[in-house]
Amino acid sequence: MDMMMQPVLRLRGISKSFPGVKALQGVQLDLYPGEVTALIGENGAGKSTIVKVLTGIYQPEEGTIEIDGRGVRLTSADAAARAGVTAIHQETVLFDELTVAENIWLGHAPRGRFGLIDRRAMREGAARLLAGIGAQIDPGARLGDLGIASRHMVAIARALSIEARVVILDEPTAALSHKEIHELYDLVEKLKRQGKAILFISHKFDEIFRIADRYTVFRDGQFVAEGRMAEVTEGALVQMMVGRSVDQIFPARVHNVGAPVLTVAGYSHPTEFADISFTLHRGEILGFYGLVGAGRSEVMQALFGITTPSKGACRVDDQVRVIRSTAEAVDAGIVYVPEDRGRQGAVKGLPIFQNVTLPSLGAVSRAGFLRMAEELALARDYTRRLDLRAAALDQDVGLLSGGNQQKVVIAKWLATRPRVIILDEPTKGIDIGSKAAVHAFMAELAAEGLSIIMVSSEIPEVLGMSDRVIVMREGRIVDEVSGERMTPETLVRAAAGLAVAA
Amino acid sequence: MTAPVTKPAPRIVADRLHSPLRRALRSWEAILLVVAIAVFIGNTLLSPYFLNAWNLSDATFNFTEKAMIAFAMAMLIVAGEIDLSVASIIALASTAMGLAMTAGAGVPVIVLVGIGTGLICGAVNGVLVAGLGLPSIVVTIGTMSLFRGIAFIVLGDQAFTGYPPEFAYFGQGYVWWVISFELVLFAAFAVIFWAVLHRSTFGRAVYAIGNNATAAAFSGIRVQRVRFILFLLTGVMSGVAAVCLTSRLGSTRPSIATGWELEVVTMVVLGGVNILGGSGTIPGVVLAAVIMGMVTFGFGLLNVPGIVMSIFLGALLIGVIALPRLLRRG
Amino acid sequence: QDVKIALVVKALGIGFFEAAAKGAEEAAAELGDVEIIYTGPTDTTAEGQIEVINSLIAQGVNAIAVSANDRDALVPTLQKAMERGITVISWDSGVAPEGRMMHLNPSSNALIGNTIIKLAADHLPEGGDVAILSASATATNQNIWIEEATKVLPNYPGINLVATVYGDDLADKSYREAQGLMATYPNLKAIIAPTTVGILAASQAVTDAGKIGEINVTGLGLPSEMAGAVASGATKSFAIWNPIDLGYAATMISYNLVKGNAAAEPGAEIGMGRMGTATLDQGNEAAMSDPFTYDASNIDQFKSIF
């Protein structure tokens, strides 16, 4: 059967390296019309890199790209679009200052008289595309005023505005809520029916098994295997991906929760949240669940001193603390692993070890002057515990894959020996192997007596890891569940506002 | 799902990718050192007057004052900010010293007034940038006019002259033989700034902020405080430069040090500091200062007009930065 | 061994100083054993002049003759030059006494101050408002002339000095200042600009405002530059001394001081070649000659010379 169907897109022997890293080494990839191919691999396996090669953002050093049997050279994003390749990238890459319609049409806007941009046609086209994916967004709105999910829908609309034969989706569901994810699945079905070849990248196995027809596995920048989804099991895929088998079960945890460590009372903010009160105990993992945009990140950032609440107080151990800056939060033993790694997490441009020691500079210095040996020792210690994959500790963090950057950020906070660690979407975009490692590590930390707040939008993770779960909706706490009540049902209903109505 | 839990042994990650020696050889400072040696040899060959202790000593005055500001400016630029008001701070500080002198103050007070004025000006910039969150390039274009404008309001077409004779030491005195006080000050500040930027926790914070201010703030660094201190520091160094320059000129006019801000920035950039922030070193700035001083002095010995000198410096600035990029491509 | 005489000017490229350099070369040719180094900064700053002077000291020139951008700031550097045995004089724009051996004024300051007012008054028999457009606020000689001019004002009844503004010797700023004067003082009858840049810009501004005949622009200018303004009537007359003579005289004086033909002390008489002798006053200053007035009758004769 494979013999009969010709691939639309055929990559052979593609290599691409960055200073110090061989991101891709002679990989191959085939995409077939009307079929979804899942690209699977650990963090840093080279998935996003191949997407960037296909969309003309990176030029491979070796290898051939064929579309419909004809060799092409994709020298720019523009050339790729003209060759019929379009992509929704892992990070949403759009323009805050432009309108939604302009974001969708930038670069290929409809022209009117004198070759000037036809703004009306642009607006109408944008409205049509957005309606097609079930997004209710005003095409005239400034993009910067939209929430993250809406922005993602705009990115999808932009990808669809190009008449493409090949559609690439790089972790498209990471930022979307339940409902939007389902609309995305419908969209993928529609594209399949139109005969487009689809490349789908995701770390979520349920998702892959649901919509993919074929799979291709990369490991460490090399091609490992390909085949039909129907002929493979999850275990086998994982085995191919990591080169070993991994247990997907959440680590067993002893729920011995101690004395209160952090008490938050009536935290409020003019626009972001109101009446946030809860208590966190020693050795506890407290889950925060909610739909995307429920304001969980904002509450956590207030606890961490990024923003100042207009009302409310917080107590750490038995001391009432006023936290107006991150430095004060770190002093109080509260640390935060942000969700937006690229912007808020790692300091790209600085080496790994300097990232790790950044909040602990006091501990690795004497009288304000740094001791390099101590810095390296500290960094070595914590990166090893997290199984960091890197060439050397003095390598620029920006050169690491997303998942490995996340490990550096976690390492930097653990090195401060905090009392409370807040993990905002700790496993978002992390491969299954590292994910299990992060989960095991969290359990270990809790067992050592560290108190953990975990913000997550993945129900299995929330339920599997937490002792207790707080559900947020529109900036307020709507429910707190523990014990028997901790079921997917309760969480979803509370988050969607159904529980209140019932 | 039935596979057993395995915890593979962590990978060993090396401390360093390349040896420090290899890094040093491939660094910007190495290029600058070659350029500096070339300029030195060129000057020696072109002018019989160059290789003379007193003449070389005179040449150092072409860069010492600017370089002192350049050290602080380098830190500021590494942190992703810039201060274009430094030359105007000199004018205002010099005017304040003149006022103090006319009021009968002694040398120590005059010096303190000069440095103090620099501190206050730096604080004004700092409050506007770090306190109110305004972009520094624009703020300091504004304070550049404001500070010098105040000096003009005070002095108008007048000048302050008649500083006490002992005051002349800062800009005209020699510590030993041909080693001037300014040169010693320059060397001392070079060491201090090197230690602060490259070896202290404060310096580390500066680099972190320059590379990613948001992430630095999310790492518990008091970003705005660091920025404020950097502006204070730049103000103070401008004040110190004002003391030296006023002492060297023996008088104050509101037009003193016109155009220095761009020379200082040029020095910093030539020294390999990334104008967009995040990287750069003090040794680089020291070398750039020496190169600029020797080039201007060498051209001066050949009686080449100053503007040809500035063409050369402009070309050098672009050339030194373009060359590695060209080589990498070709 | 040639005598090396450095002629340091306020800035390179200014017509007045280029002419002075011509005079210096003329003197050098006449003397035979003189090498002229004509130099100066790119813009009119004291710091720029100091760098230039430092390199002249390093070259071991025999004499430095400077037209200063700042009468005080150059003093320490010039003192250093004198300590190293270099003859230092100032000309055109002076240096404070402790920074030079003598100063050569193009003319006597009192005479110039009087002349610039007289030039305006001659064409205002009924009197009227006049304003001064100067160079930068720190320009030494302009300030002295303005001071002298204000002193003699009482001798010209009816002449009413309403403002003094500064164009910084920048064409556009001077132009704008002239415009500002016209807008502020509707009854203005004359603009006096004791600087070649200012007089040129002011006459242009008056021409553009269509006020030729209404406002007379006068002051100090170069015939070559002012020919157009005189032809159009924007300027009825102006004055200047001959910059060629000035450069020539400064060179001659420097040479004589270097050679020990004369000493710079009060009452001394120093030869200036074809310009006669300079007699030093109590402040070791001397005047070269009287300013010369140019108008429609004689401008064509001089406009091709300087």
Place this chain on the structure above:
Amino acid sequence: MTLFKSREALLALAILVTLGVIAARFPAFVAPSNLANVFNDTAPLMLLAIGQMIVILTKCIDLSVAANLALTGMVAALMNGAGVPLPLILCAVVALGAALGAVNGVLVWKLGIPSIVVTLGTMTIYRGTIFLMTEGKWVNAHEMSDAFKALPRHVILGLPVMSWIAIATIAVFAVVLARTALGRAFYAVGGNPHAAVYAGLDVGRTQFWAFVISGALAGVTGYLWVARYAVAYVDVAGGFELDVVAACVIGGIAIAGGAGSLWGAMLGALFLGVIKNALPVVGISPFWQMAISGLAIILAVAFNAAQRRPRGRLILREAAQ
């Protein structure tokens, strides 16, 4: 969007209030003829501000505009002296200005050198070139032909040609910025260069065009300036680049790129123009001028920033109402 509109409205209001205050004491200042004069005086600043604004939109800065102006102006004056006819001179200044801009653009585009460094370097190189061409000599009014000097002064419908050139240029760029692919690309490239690559825009090439436009406008202004003030020399418009940047900033052009409007920049230029022209008229000592314009810049920037400050995300339902 409304935020931008209101910022420009407020700036316009500030200009009107300033004019009103001056008019209270010096009615002559707001006479139409004088206002036309102020506008005409500000025309060079506006022309340069258009180019600078586009460059700043693309996340760059052009510090060489004033030097470019001086060089093209000098070349225009020399060509005039050599008897080249005026139309040819006009073409030449645009071409030369654009070429000088292109030099900046190429260095930024092809070598990726930060624009502030490139233009800091070319600034001195361009000015130095004037010196090398002329040995520092000035070209004065009497060395220029009457036709050369007359063009910018020629009055049509109550305004000199120089003003009309500014008005026409503003009109052209209003359309270019709003309705052409290149115009939108300037915003996109500066707003998010990373995303621009993904959208198929060539960031470097777009910046290159911004510099070419800025250069061409500097070229035109070079001729106008030299012809208007009837003099050309090395230091023409020295330091003017900072006024141009200040005009853009006062007009709300974000120095970080990607945001700002043409009208804002033009109002910013007019604001500076009014202040500069008014101070001597109001009789404030010239020594105060510098301090006052510095203060005006700081106030304007602080005000703009206060307007643009993010106030947190809207999550709470009641806050949204």
